[in-house]
Amino acid sequence: MKTCFLALYNTTNEIANGIQKEKGAWNQVSPYLKKGWTDFCNALFVEAKWYNMGYTPSLQEYLSNGWISSTAPLLLVHEFFSMGHEVERARGDVPSSILCYMREADVSEEIAQKHIKDMINKSWKKINGQCFNQLPMLQSFVNIATNNARVAHSLYQYGDGFGVQDRDTRKNIVSLLVEPLSCSTELKCQIMENGSICQL
Numbered sequence: 001m002k003t004c005f006l007a008l009y010n011t012t013n014e015i016a017n018g019i020q021k022e023k024g025a026w027n028q029v030s031p032y033l034k035k036g037w038t039d040f041c042n043a044l045f046v047e048a049k050w051y052n053m054g055y056t057p058s059l060q061e062y063l064s065n066g067w068i069s070s071t072a073p074l075l076l077v078h079e080f081f082s083m084g085h086e087v088e089r090a091r092g093d094v095p096s097s098i099l100c101y102m103r104e105a106d107v108s109e110e111i112a113q114k115h116i117k118d119m120i121n122k123s124w125k126k127i128n129g130q131c132f133n134q135l136p137m138l139q140s141f142v143n144i145a146t147n148n149a150r151v152a153h154s155l156y157q158y159g160d161g162f163g164v165q166d167r168d169t170r171k172n173i174v175s176l177l178v179e180p181l182s183c184s185t186e187l188k189c190q191i192m193e194n195g196s197i198c199q200l
Contacts, residue, residue, distance in 0.1 A: 012037060015078070036077040043069035062100040072148060079144045120153070 016030040046065050050057055057065070067073070101112040127149055130142050155169060 008037060032077050036074040039068050040071060040074045056103050057100055058104045059097060059101040062097055066097070070152065072152070075148060076145060
């Protein structure tokens, strides 16, 4: 455990020092990175306690802790300050949001799925609203946060696409990062600036 802690501590300090050298001394990043990692580790600890106790949290407990254990805040801190350093994701075994809501509200799986989908749709409306706010200073950060939400939505829209290996996630990642985009001679396509593909 000490080895893991020292590796994380040293890596976090290296990243913070690199950012400060690159962006200037005004950028005191270290406390934010340390807090992000502390919150993340605490959230994983909570999930481990739930798992070991066989405890199914309420939906609110699950979402409050899951937001942090999903690494979203941690990634946003790293990306906001560095916009280039990679952060690995980690996730533990805990009940799904659907199961938490089923037990909390004593409803069927179908009703719970609809409730969670409604929550996701409301969240997307908030995210999209922020995308249309023209705040030049924050636009790159809003884009990063939106892209993180897109990745999470893509990974989890049909279930656990991150922890379960029999889903389409692996195929999608290979398709995106490994296999080149091919266009036949009959079909002409162009990759637009925003990354979308349009047929010409």
